[in-house]
Amino acid sequence: MVDNPIAPMTDDEAWEALRSHEFGRLAFHLLDEVHIVPINYAVDGSHRIIFRTAEGSKLLGVEMNSDVAFEIDQYDDETAFSVIARGRATTLEGSAAYIADNLPLRPWVPTEKYNVVAIAVSEISGRRFRLEKPWTSIHTT
Amino acid sequence: MVDNPIAPMTDDEAWEALRSHEFGRLAFHLLDEVHIVPINYAVDGSHRIIFRTAEGSKLLGVEMNSDVAFEIDQYDDETAFSVIARGRATTLEGSAAYIADNLPLRPWVPTEKYNVVAIAVSEISGRRFRLEKPWTSIHTT
Numbered sequence: 319m320v321d322n323p324i325a326p327m328t329d330d331e332a333w334e335a336l337r338s339h340e341f342g343r344l345a346f347h348l349l350d351e352v353h354i355v356p357i358n359y360a361v362d363g364s365h366r367i368i369f370r371t372a373e374g375s376k377l378l379g380v381e382m383n384s385d386v387a388f389e390i391d392q393y394d395d396e397t398a399f400s401v402i403a404r405g406r407a408t409t410l411e412g413s414a415a416y417i418a419d420n421l422p423l424r425p426w427v428p429t430e431k432y433n434v435v436a437i438a439v440s441e442i443s444g445r446r447f448r449l450e451k452p453w454t455s456i457h458t459t
Numbered sequence: 460m461v462d463n464p465i466a467p468m469t470d471d472e473a474w475e476a477l478r479s480h481e482f483g484r485l486a487f488h489l490l491d492e493v494h495i496v497p498i499n500y501a502v503d504g505s506h507r508i509i510f511r512t513a514e515g516s517k518l519l520g521v522e523m524n525s526d527v528a529f530e531i532d533q534y535d536d537e538t539a540f541s542v543i544a545r546g547r548a549t550t551l552e553g554s555a556a557y558i559a560d561n562l563p564l565r566p567w568v569p570t571e572k573y574n575v576v577a578i579a580v581s582e583i584s585g586r587r588f589r590l591e592k593p594w595t596s597i598h599t600t
Contacts, residue, residue: 345486345495354486354528
């Protein structure tokens with residue numbers, strides 16, 4: 319018990335981790351399938367995850383079913399963390415979409431993405447892991 | 460057109476990337492919700508993604524609906540790649556589960572995970588990205 323390698327974050331810590339990163343993975347429904355894609359994102363002042371997207375299966379998927387999950391993580395040889403959020407995705411229309419211009423929302427790949435989507439987060443959980451990789455002392459991967 | 464920052468991998472390249480990593484994210488259905496979790500995995504000789512899991516929502520989810528998606532990615536300041544696989548997850552029973560003992564399936568966190576799940580991959584796609592992050596020359600994040 320005292321040696322649990324997994325420690326939960328507080329909600330504040332999980333949000334702080336989300337705010338201090340900009341790359342994660344979105345899981346969404348597309349008809350009866352589940353899909354996952356990497357995205358750049360930013361967090362706005364209303365506890366929403368904001369991202370841009372082109373037309374395509376991602377936009378179609380969230381417009382047909384707004385239930386989504388989102389994950390970020392980071393690791394080194396000894397520690398890792400993961401934050402998972404779930405919520406509802408909405409495509410922002412008109413002036414609402416301009417919020418993206420005032421966020422540190424920086425696409426890493428300069429393709430055209432005209433649509434702005436906001437995930438209103440209903441659940442968030444973060445965990446820190448203490449890793450045990452005895453094999454890294456034998457050979458590096 | 461000649462300057463496309465996104466280049467597709469061949470299926471062989473995507474499988475090779477999957478084989479040379481051991482950490483990814485699983486997206487699965489849980490009733491009418493989509494969930495996402497980080498997992499350690501290995502690839503077996505039959506184009507399947509194998510992972511271990513404890514009892515819990517992940518196991519329950521894939522047993523109720525075998526449709527899953529899986530993603531790995533890696534990035535530095537200039538390049539990134541992502542591989543996405545979709546398929547059907549099956550909990551391996553009896554001697555079939557022993558396949559996990561002969562794979563380089565190395566949990567990073569030493570919690571007890573007695574169940575072995577195999578994802579029979581039906582679709583795989585990999586992409587390489589050339590990143591443009593002009594802000595990294597101004598300040599590091």
